[in-house]
Amino acid sequence: MVPIWGGISEVKKMEEKTSFTITGMTCANCARTIEKALLKSEDIEFAAVNLATNTGFVVGKNIDMEKIKKIVESVGYGISDKPAEKIEEERYKRIKKNLIVSLIFTIPISILMIINMFFQKISYFTFLETVFGAIVTFYAGRDTIKGAWIALTHKHTNMDTLIFFGSIAAWSTSVLSLLGIEIGSFGAIGTMIISFHLLGRFIESYLRDKAAKEIKSLINLQAKEARVISENKELMLPIEAVKEGMIVLVKPGERIPIDGEIIDGKSGIDESMISGESLPVEKGIGDEVIGGSLNLTGVLKIKATKIGKDSFLSQMINLIKEAQGAKVPIQALADKITNWFVPVIISLAIFSGLFWYFGFENFYPLIEKASNYLPWILKTNNPVSFGIFVFVATIVIACPCALGLATPMALITGTGLSAKRGLLIRNAESIQTMKDIKYVLMDKTGTITEGHPSVVEHNLDEMTLKIAASIEKNSNHPLAKAISDLTNEYIQVDNINEISGEGIVANVNDIEYFVGKPLDYSKYSELTEKGYTVVEVRENKIIKGYIVIVDPIRPDTKNSVKILKNIGITPIMVTGDNEETARQVAKQVDIETYYAQVKPNEKLDIIRKYQAKGQKVLMVGDGMNDAAALKGADVGIAIGTGTDLAIENADIIITKEGISKIVDAIKISQLTFKVIKQNLFWAFFYNIIAIPMAMMGLLHPAIAEAAMAFSSITVILNSSKINEKRYVKTLLDNEKKACCM
Numbered sequence: 001m002v003p004i005w006g007g008i009s010e011v012k013k014m015e016e017k018t019s020f021t022i023t024g025m026t027c028a029n030c031a032r033t034i035e036k037a038l039l040k041s042e043d044i045e046f047a048a049v050n051l052a053t054n055t056g057f058v059v060g061k062n063i064d065m066e067k068i069k070k071i072v073e074s075v076g077y078g079i080s081d082k083p084a085e086k087i088e089e090e091r092y093k094r095i096k097k098n099l100i101v102s103l104i105f106t107i108p109i110s111i112l113m114i115i116n117m118f119f120q121k122i123s124y125f126t127f128l129e130t131v132f133g134a135i136v137t138f139y140a141g142r143d144t145i146k147g148a149w150i151a152l153t154h155k156h157t158n159m160d161t162l163i164f165f166g167s168i169a170a171w172s173t174s175v176l177s178l179l180g181i182e183i184g185s186f187g188a189i190g191t192m193i194i195s196f197h198l199l200g201r202f203i204e205s206y207l208r209d210k211a212a213k214e215i216k217s218l219i220n221l222q223a224k225e226a227r228v229i230s231e232n233k234e235l236m237l238p239i240e241a242v243k244e245g246m247i248v249l250v251k252p253g254e255r256i257p258i259d260g261e262i263i264d265g266k267s268g269i270d271e272s273m274i275s276g277e278s279l280p281v282e283k284g285i286g287d288e289v290i291g292g293s294l295n296l297t298g299v300l301k302i303k304a305t306k307i308g309k310d311s312f313l314s315q316m317i318n319l320i321k322e323a324q325g326a327k328v329p330i331q332a333l334a335d336k337i338t339n340w341f342v343p344v345i346i347s348l349a350i351f352s353g354l355f356w357y358f359g360f361e362n363f364y365p366l367i368e369k370a371s372n373y374l375p376w377i378l379k380t381n382n383p384v385s386f387g388i389f390v391f392v393a394t395i396v397i398a399c400p401c402a403l404g405l406a407t408p409m410a411l412i413t414g415t416g417l418s419a420k421r422g423l424l425i426r427n428a429e430s431i432q433t434m435k436d437i438k439y440v441l442m443d444k445t446g447t448i449t450e451g452h453p454s455v456v457e458h459n460l461d462e463m464t465l466k467i468a469a470s471i472e473k474n475s476n477h478p479l480a481k482a483i484s485d486l487t488n489e490y491i492q493v494d495n496i497n498e499i500s501g502e503g504i505v506a507n508v509n510d511i512e513y514f515v516g517k518p519l520d521y522s523k524y525s526e527l528t529e530k531g532y533t534v535v536e537v538r539e540n541k542i543i544k545g546y547i548v549i550v551d552p553i554r555p556d557t558k559n560s561v562k563i564l565k566n567i568g569i570t571p572i573m574v575t576g577d578n579e580e581t582a583r584q585v586a587k588q589v590d591i592e593t594y595y596a597q598v599k600p601n602e603k604l605d606i607i608r609k610y611q612a613k614g615q616k617v618l619m620v621g622d623g624m625n626d627a628a629a630l631k632g633a634d635v636g637i638a639i640g641t642g643t644d645l646a647i648e649n650a651d652i653i654i655t656k657e658g659i660s661k662i663v664d665a666i667k668i669s670q671l672t673f674k675v676i677k678q679n680l681f682w683a684f685f686y687n688i689i690a691i692p693m694a695m696m697g698l699l700h701p702a703i704a705e706a707a708m709a710f711s712s713i714t715v716i717l718n719s720s721k722i723n724e725k726r727y728v729k730t731l732l733d734n735e736k737k738a739c740c741m
Contacts, residue, residue, distance in 0.1 A: 019057045020068065022049065024077040024150065033154075037075045038068065050411075076150035092202075094143070099198040102140035105132040106188075106195040113188040129187030130174040137167050141194040161342055165349075166395040167193045173388055186392060189700075193392075226257035229301065242304055250300045258291045259306035267298030345395065345691070352695040353391035357383045367697055376700035386697065393694040397687075406679035409719035414672030417722055421664045422655045430635045430651040434669030436616045437635065440564055440662060441607060443621035444575035444585055445479065445533075445551055446639055447659060453482040453533070453551035460537060460545040466491055468515050468537050468547065471506045474498075479535065482549055483515070502599075503535075514538040517597075518546070521578040531584035533577055556660035558589045563663050574598050574606055574629075603629035620654075620662060637662060671722050679715045686711045 025031055031049040034056065038047035044060040056079075058068065069079045109132045116122045138145065144167075147160030167190040174187025228235050229247045242248065242258055250256050252267070266284040270293060283289060289302060356363070360383035371377040378389045415425050425431065442448055460468060470490040472480040475498055493506040493513075503516010518524060518536040527534055527548055535547045564571045573594040575582050582596035595606055603619075607629055610617045619633035630636030630650045638650035654661040693699050 018063055018065065018068075019055055020065070021080045022054055022056050022072060022077055023080050024147065025049075025054060030077065030147075030151070033075050033151075034072055034077055037071050041067065041071060043067070074154075076154040095198060095202045098140040098143065099195070099202050102136045102191065102195040102198050105136050105140075106191040109133075109188045109191055126174055126177050126185050126187070129185065129191070130171070130178050133171040133174055133187040133190045136191040136194050137171050140198065141167060144194065144197065159342070162345065162395050163193060163197050165346065166190075166392050169388060169395070170392050173385075186388065189392065227251075244304055244306070246304045248302045248304055250295045250302060252295060252297055252299065254295055256289050256291055256293050256295055256300075256302065258302065258304045260289060260291075260302040260304045262287050262289060262300055263303050264301035265298050267300050268296040270294035270296055348691070348695060349391045349394040352394050353387040355387075356390050356697065357387035360386060370698065374698060376703060377697060378700075390695065390697045393697070393699045394691065397690045397694040397699060406683050406715050407676050409716050410672055410676045410679060410722060413719050413722040414668055414675075418652075418665070418668050421661065421668065423661055423665055423668070424653040424655060426651055426653065431669050431672050433616060433635050434618070434666050435673050437569060437618045437666060438615040439570050439572060439610045439617045441572045441574050441603070441610075441617060441619045441629070441633070442659060442662075444573055444577055444582065447620050448553060448557050448573060448585060448589060449551035450554050453479050453549045455482050455486060455547055456532070456550050457527075457548035458486075458546065460547065464537060464539070464544050467493070467508050467513055470508075471496070471504050471513060471515050474506070475504055479533065479549055479551075480504075483535065483547055512540050514541070517576070518578075519543070521580065524578075525580060528578050528580035529584065531581055531588065533581055553585065553588055554659065560660040560663050561589050561591060564666075567663075567666070569666070572606075574603050604632045607633050618662070620659060637665065668722070675719055675722055679718055682714060682718070683711065 022034065025034070034049045035047050038044050038049075038056070038058060041060075043062050043064070044058050046059040047056065048058075049056045056068075056072070065079075072079050109129050112122055112125060112128065116125045122128075141163075144160045144163050148164035151161050170186040170190035170193060174185045174190075177185040225236050225238055226242045227249045228237050228242060229249055234249060247263065248258055248260065256269070262283060262285055264285065266282070269283050269289060288305075289300075291306075364383075364386065367377065368379075371379055378386055380386055380389075411431065414431060418425050445453070458465065466487050466489055469484045469487045470493050472483040473490060474493070474496050491508065493508050495505075495507045497505045499505065499516070503514055505512065505514050507513070515535060515537050518534055519538075521528060521534070524534040524546065531550075533549045533551065535549060537544045537546065561571050570593065571591050573582065573586050573589075573591050575585075575594070575596055576598055577585075577596060579596040582594050586592075586594040595602075598606070607617050607619060611634070616634040618635045618637065619629045620637045621630055621639070630638060635652065636650040637652045637654060639654050652665055690699065
């Protein structure tokens with residue numbers, strides 16, 4: 001075997017990670033500025049700031065939130081203790097109010113501007129646009145001015161900087177004209193700039209809130225109170241006050257408020273939020289329940305085992321938020337561009353304004369004829385007026401909002417759809433990698449099969465059976481539960497040692513027992529030919545007998561394998577089970593390539609083998625022996641019912657059903673990345689075409705502002721294409737093709 005250099009040892013130790021809500025951001029440059037400031041700290045190894053979710057995420061050692069807060073504040077922004085959802089709600093209401101105020105003044109002044117320009121001169125029009133412009137710019141647009149001021153005083157620029165310069169420059173012309181200076185008045189344009197900007201922000205906020213509804217739906221599942229039994233009394237306590245070990249009473253029809261273990265009662269539990277299974281699950285004493293699931297029929301007493309941020313539901317919410325707040329590699333390009341985009345545009349706008357001021361007599365006649373076809377081109381004999389006209393148009397048209405939203409908006413909708421389909425994305429980079437997967441390696445037990453095996457035969461005497469069951473009770477392997485359930489009487493076992501991929505060794509009364517793989521599979525050929533799994537029991541290395549286990553194949557496995565083949569991906573089974581059992585299972589699900597009797601380190605070797613071909617490899621598993629392979633693969637997917645070690649080393653976690661979710665993950669990745677590329681294309685294309693036109697004086701500032709707002713809205717609407725309806729249609733098309741294979 002090739003020496004293993006990767007595996008579990010690659011997992012970083014002692015790292016802390018935390019996410020937080022940031023206030024004051026308005027564009028991608030704001031996010032970039034905060035990121036750069038955070039990464040200057042020696043304690044922070046990784047930082048990601050997401051404009052679309054208003055969140056920051058850092059990884060490092062000895063993370064101090066007070067220090068992080070000071071860093072963020074040092075560049076002009078803030079950190080809030082309020083939930084991101086609450087801040088977004090307040091932001092939405094504030095933008096809506098400012099938009100209404102701006103439209104009340106912008107609509108009439110815009111109508112008057114058109115009448116004044118094309119029909120009849122209006123007395124006191126300059127005065128009206130000066131007053132109306134002041135109200136809209138300095139009141140309705142005060143948040144924009146604040147954002148620009150923060151950026152400028154901290155020596156960087158953002159989208160608000162462009163809007164600030166454009167609107168102030170336009171409004172200033174009205175003031176100068178009112179003072180008697182001979183100059184074109186564009187005060188009404190200033191009000192339109194602010195109004196279009198606020199309209200874009202309003203629509204963006206509305207659609208962003210809509211896109212994040214998956215997180216909200218999970219948050220709504222969290223109980224606000226719990227009925228705690230204390231000294232034979234029932235007390236309703238806030239969920240934050242519930243401590244580990246407390247006894248919680250849950251009546252029929254109520255949501256279970258905490259993760260815990262049933263100590264009294266029996267009931268049907270609706271766990272569809274995590275399993276996708278609509279049928280209730282019968283649970284009784286000793287069974288675990290998950291907070292957020294619904295108690296249907298009986299009264300339950302539950303001992304709290306996981307509370308607050310440790311609960312399953314909280315971890316799901318945090319995983320989705322982390323994925324939405326992280327970045328995919330393609331976003332690096334957009335970030336680099338937006339980092340220098342604003343100062344370059346300001347320079348180009350100033351250059352254009354000066355160019356037309358000094359070259360007005362020579363160059364204006366060249367575009368004067370175009371005004372016959374483009375009526376919005378300014379007709380003037382004043383070089384100052386035309387220079388300001390071009391300056392304002394260039395500033396406004398170039399706002400990089402669409403570029404900054406292109407990737408994060410698609411990522412929000414993609415991860416939201418993933419959560420709805422039963423996939424929790426822990427590593428956002430996997431969204432970009434998934435589209436290039438060529439090989440899918442799958443463990444057998446708990447992945448291809450249901451992971452709920454049952455014993456169909458054994459030849460052990462009663463005492464040996466109790467010993468085997470007592471030993472297996474200490475293992476998390478899917479087969480172990482089937483064996484431990486063979487008896488209700490357990491005995492004391494010592495020196496337990498689980499050998500990954502082999503079995504368990506333990507001592508009972510100083511006698512060594514082994515429960516695991518047979519020494520010679522040929523002895524059980526009749527059983528393995530049927531696809532059964534055989535577990536051997538040995539006492540002091542002498543065979544005492546065997547246990548035969550059947551683990552049914554998941555209903556969705558065979559069709560999912562067909563779809564994977566149909567989209568050009570090779571499915572491969574990698575199992576620690578014997579050759580004959582592996583062959584029978586592979587045959588049942590139409591997998592041509594399989595590896596049997598594979599040890600954990602050998603799984604990683606197989607992954608490296610396919611990676612050496614220059615192809616991307618995905619690994620799916622659920623056991624402790626899959627952890628190294630999950631980490632070593634280009635994308636690791638863990639079954640949510642698997643061990644904590646497997647889940648911790650995976651990029652994506654399946655919470656509903658089986659390997660059909662691999663198909664889901666790949667198709668969502670392809671759809672998300674396609675939308676990201678479309679967003680970036682339109683954002684770049686729009687700027688490449690519009691900026692030169694504005695610099696040539698062919699775009700009116702009002703049209704420029706409308707085009708900028710339209711570009712941002714287009715990116716957001718295009719991102720919303722990553723939805724359940726479109727995805728299901730794509731999946732059904734693949735299923736139809738697979739059925740015809």
